[in-house]
Every structure is written in C-alpha cells, then in structure tokens.
Amino acid sequence: MRKIKIGLIGCGQISTIYLKNCTTTFRHILEVVACADLVEELARKKAEEFRITKACSVDELLTDSNVEIVLNLTAPVAHAEINLRALQNGKHVYTEKPFALTREDANEVLALANEKGLRVGCAPDTFLGGGLQTCRKIIDDGWIGTPYAATGLILMGSASDGMHPNFQNFLKLGGDPLFDMCPYYITALVSLLGPIKRVTGSVQQLHQEVTVTNPESPRNGETVPVTAPMNVSATLDLANGVIASLHAAKESFGYTPRFEIYGTDGILYANDPNFFNGSITLLQKNGQVKEIPYSHGFTEDSRGIGLADMAYALMSERPHRASGELAAHVLDVMLGVFESSSKEQHVKLATNIERPTALPLGLEYNALDF
Numbered sequence: 001m002r003k004i005k006i007g008l009i010g011c012g013q014i015s016t017i018y019l020k021n022c023t024t025t026f027r028h029i030l031e032v033v034a035c036a037d038l039v040e041e042l043a044r045k046k047a048e049e050f051r052i053t054k055a056c057s058v059d060e061l062l063t064d065s066n067v068e069i070v071l072n073l074t075a076p077v078a079h080a081e082i083n084l085r086a087l088q089n090g091k092h093v094y095t096e097k098p099f100a101l102t103r104e105d106a107n108e109v110l111a112l113a114n115e116k117g118l119r120v121g122c123a124p125d126t127f128l129g130g131g132l133q134t135c136r137k138i139i140d141d142g143w144i145g146t147p148y149a150a151t152g153l154i155l156m157g158s159a160s161d162g163m164h165p166n167f168q169n170f171l172k173l174g175g176d177p178l179f180d181m182c183p184y185y186i187t188a189l190v191s192l193l194g195p196i197k198r199v200t201g202s203v204q205q206l207h208q209e210v211t212v213t214n215p216e217s218p219r220n221g222e223t224v225p226v227t228a229p230m231n232v233s234a235t236l237d238l239a240n241g242v243i244a245s246l247h248a249a250k251e252s253f254g255y256t257p258r259f260e261i262y263g264t265d266g267i268l269y270a271n272d273p274n275f276f277n278g279s280i281t282l283l284q285k286n287g288q289v290k291e292i293p294y295s296h297g298f299t300e301d302s303r304g305i306g307l308a309d310m311a312y313a314l315m316s317e318r319p320h321r322a323s324g325e326l327a328a329h330v331l332d333v334m335l336g337v338f339e340s341s342s343k344e345q346h347v348k349l350a351t352n353i354e355r356p357t358a359l360p361l362g363l364e365y366n367a368l369d370f
Contacts, residue, residue, distance in 0.1 A: 076174025
C-alpha cells in the first residue's frame, strides 16, 4: 500500500503532535511532503524539526501537485476558506475543529467536495481512540441495557492566566467552550449513541473583558475583550430517545471533565472525550463496579488518527469515519444551542447522519484496515 501525501497548513502549537504522529505512528500510510504558514519562518522550523522536504507559502502548498490531502490546522475563522481553496485546487482536505463557524460555510465546503468527488474530514478524532471505542463496544454489546440518558461536564480555567501565546483566541467564537471543547463530547455522543434531532440551550457571558493577572505571563496586566459566551448549558434530544445534558464553561480554575452514559442495566463512566485514554468504569445493576480494560488500541495521544483513517479509506474506497458530514452535524448542534438560547425555544436540527462505523477488533499494530 502506497503512502498518501499530506500538506500541512498552520504550524502553530497543535501542529507538533500531528507531525509527530504522521511521521511515526501513521508513517506507513501518511507522508508529510510540505508545510506552510502565514509566518513562513514557522513553517521552516517545523520542516527542519520533522525532516519535511518542503516549507513554503500557503499559496505554494495549495497548488503543489504532489499534495493529495491538505491538513488544515489554521485558526477557526480561516477553516472554511482554506478548505474551499484546497478543494478548488483538487485536493482532499482534513481540518481541525470546528468544521466552520456558520452552517452556510459548512454546506458550501461539503457541496464543493461532492461536486469535485473529493473527501472532507474533520477533527476531533478522539472517538477513534482506545477509550471511546471500548465504550462503544460496551454499549453495543448490551452491558448497560438500553441507554436512556447521558451527561457531559467540562469546567475549565479561564484564559486570564495569559500563558497561551494566543490566549485571546479562546475569548472569541471558535475558542469559546462550546466550539472549542464541546466538539469532543458531541462527537463522542453521536459515535456512541447516534445523531441528535433537537437541542435546547442557554448561554451566558459573565464578563465583557478579562485582565491577565499572572506575573509569569509576558502579557500580565493586559486587558482583552471577551466576545463569546464562556458559560454554556444544553439539553440534547437524540433520535433514539436518549436525553443528554451538556455543560461547558471557561470561567474558573482547574479542569473538571465528566462523561457518563446511563442505561436500564448499568451506568458507564466513560473516559474524558478530550483524550484517547482514561479510566472506564461500569456500575452494574447488581451493584458491582468494574474497571474495564481496553478492547481497542490507540490509547496514547493519537491525534491524526482520523486523517490516517481517511487515507486508508481513499485507498480501499470505503467511507472514512471522521467525516465532514459528522462535523457538520456537530456544528449544527452547537449553533442550535446558540439559537435556542437567543430565541428561548427548542431548535430542531436539519442534519441527520449515521453513526460512524466502529473500529474492528484485532487490527494490526497502528493499522486502521485489515
């Protein structure tokens, strides 16, 4: 099986783990042949660090005939634009989340891909990790009976410590808790239990600005506007009758994740959907509590597994799992939460998808196809 050639755009912090995994864990299917950034010096540094042969401008990468899939790691506001440009140049595209910031942009990307016969993929891909694939097997095998409810909780510290070099991006739409963190939970929910048909939400913004109060930050004392809600709660009605509640905030301190699935015969305490691993505990009807071992691999930080699965899918002509359609459904849910809050009413979703196929058992080490 030949390798699929990847061109990466956006050489910020998140690019490091993608490049590490593309050049190690998934090196048998992926080959990074070029990287680009608006700041070309960043691209040159990443190319040198990971022995990539070409560092170039964004325009050069998008027109490079050697690139088959564009890996789009730009800021959320640029995701749709870069995706469209990649497709217009005849390339498949895999993007970081969120897929887009509007439904119109998401639909335009999917329509262009369909017109040109190209593939679109999107993070998050943690649902393909050993933790959530094990949870999927537990549910599908009937260990908790019939699922009827789920809870997701994501309470995080605010961006006011100023330690991230671009912390101001976490105070805008795209870096807010709903668009930044909830895609992990919503994608996991859809993968485990199926699509969402209706949302009811409430969003609140406690502050109009934040001031960095950390002497260790180079931006200590700087005041930055807050332009997106930092406190979000939602009720999600799934097509199969499950009712899920979700709360996410970036207003306090620490990190408090929780993801639980409730069934008629048991309660599944899943791993944090933000990660590929973590403890999985099952409370059974008889009161017994069991810690469940993983049934699947990819339990380390396997960011990029969705891209690798897409490359395998290209070769074997099967559907890929972390698809643009899945990401568009997740976006529809998130925008529905905002709309529900502003209109003070339920919002029925227009999108409807099938659950991504579970990973099979017994895959060879670091492989995604038999």
